[in-house]
Amino acid sequence: MEAVIDYFEGIDPILAALYATLFTWGLTAAGAGLVFLFKSPKRALMDGMLGFTGGVMVAASFWSLLAPGIEMSEGEGFVKVIPAAVGFLLGAAFIFGLDKILPHIHINFKMDEAEGVKTPWHRTTLLVLAITLHNIPEGLAVGVLFGGVASGFEGATIGGAVALALGIGLQNFPEGFAVAVPMRRHGLSRRKSWMYGQASAIVEPIAGVLGAWAVLTFEPILPYALAFAAGAMIFVVVEEVIPETQQDKYTDIATMGFIGGFIIMMTLDVGLG
Numbered sequence: 001m002e003a004v005i006d007y008f009e010g011i012d013p014i015l016a017a018l019y020a021t022l023f024t025w026g027l028t029a030a031g032a033g034l035v036f037l038f039k040s041p042k043r044a045l046m047d048g049m050l051g052f053t054g055g056v057m058v059a060a061s062f063w064s065l066l067a068p069g070i071e072m073s074e075g076e077g078f079v080k081v082i083p084a085a086v087g088f089l090l091g092a093a094f095i096f097g098l099d100k101i102l103p104h105i106h107i108n109f110k111m112d113e114a115e116g117v118k119t120p121w122h123r124t125t126l127l128v129l130a131i132t133l134h135n136i137p138e139g140l141a142v143g144v145l146f147g148g149v150a151s152g153f154e155g156a157t158i159g160g161a162v163a164l165a166l167g168i169g170l171q172n173f174p175e176g177f178a179v180a181v182p183m184r185r186h187g188l189s190r191r192k193s194w195m196y197g198q199a200s201a202i203v204e205p206i207a208g209v210l211g212a213w214a215v216l217t218f219e220p221i222l223p224y225a226l227a228f229a230a231g232a233m234i235f236v237v238v239e240e241v242i243p244e245t246q247q248d249k250y251t252d253i254a255t256m257g258f259i260g261g262f263i264i265m266m267t268l269d270v271g272l273g
Contacts, residue, residue: 001162001272009158013150014212017143020165021208024138025201027169031176032197036190041181044250049174051254054241055261056171057138061230061237063269064164065141069226072153087224091231095137099239104130124183124196131179131200134240137232138168139204143211144225150212151219163272167265172201 008016066084073083103116105126114126142165148156180197184190211229215222245254 005158005162005272008146008162013146013216014209016150016161017146017208017212018205020142020146020161021139021205023165024142024169024172025198025204028135028172028176028201028204029194029198031173031178032180032194034177035180035184035193035197038181040185041177043248044253046178046181047245047248047250047254048257050178050241050245051257052261053134053171053175053178054237054245055258055263056167056265057233057237057241057261058258059262059265059269060141060164060167061233063266064145064160064167065226065230065233068145068148068153068156068160069223069230072148072156073223083223084227087227088231088234090224091137091228091233092235093231094228095133095232095235095239098133098136099235102129102133104133124186124188127179127182128196128200130240131175132203134175134236135172135201135204136207137229137236138172139207140211141226141229141233142168142204143208143213144215144222144229146208147212147215148222148226151215151222153219153222156222159272160269163268166272167268168204170264171261172204176201 008020011019066088069087070081070084073080075082099115101116103114103119103126105114105123116129119126142161145156145161145164146158149158149161176197179200180193183193183196188196211225215225242258245251245257
């Protein structure tokens with residue numbers, strides 16, 4: 001792992017953000033690839049995997065984003081937390097706006113529960129767009145953190161950025177599977193199901209590069225940018241991921257998956273950061 005950290009320290013931060021988010025995209029594709037082996041996994045497994053995704057995202061929001069953002073903010077007391085509070089609110093508002101505009105449907109929800117602008121698009125397209133919405137803040141978070149490291153901000157470390165990319169990648173694996181399986185159930189071929197599954201994360205490298213570029217170009221925004229990514233991720237977890245796991249009788253399994261994801265992401269961040 002030290003060799004990986006040393007490598008990322010020695011390359012351009014935008015390139016580092018690109019490589020890291022290509023890695024997270026790759027794990028989404030690998031997870032979606034399980035559709036070649038399984039057609040209809042048990043609902044309990046799917047809910048547990050989605051719970052794991054939520055746990056990783058919540059832990060990453062605090063340990064990798066909010067805590068470093070507060071630490072590097074100037075001032076004392078209430079003043080020190082203002083950038084984090086403002087950025088967090090703006091991040092949540094950004095995804096809230098996308099949620100109201102972008103046509104999508106949550107996993108495990110019925111077609112008449114689709115959200116966003118009304119459209120005649122097929123259910124499969126709406127499912128992909130829902131997971132794409134998940135992935136925007138994830139890619140942004142990785143890019144912003146790599147940009148912060150290159151800018152020399154106290155509290156932003158290359159180990160923390162690598163840990164975040166690892167954590168996001170781990171939760172992307174079950175997320176890719178969670179997209180591909182419904183596609184297969186709706187009659188698509190295994191190949192098409194995989195294509196849709198991996199495509200849901202194609203936005204991550206784009207968001208990652210944009211995040212790193214923005215921080216390098218406008219350095220003072222880093223505490224706000226970290227909190228922005230955290231607010232966006234928490235909104236996604238509360239508004240989409242958790243409700244998706246509460247539609248059946250496996251809520252306890254989903255909860256334990258959440259706890260497991262949180263512990264793993266916390267361990268990665270503290271251990272590598």
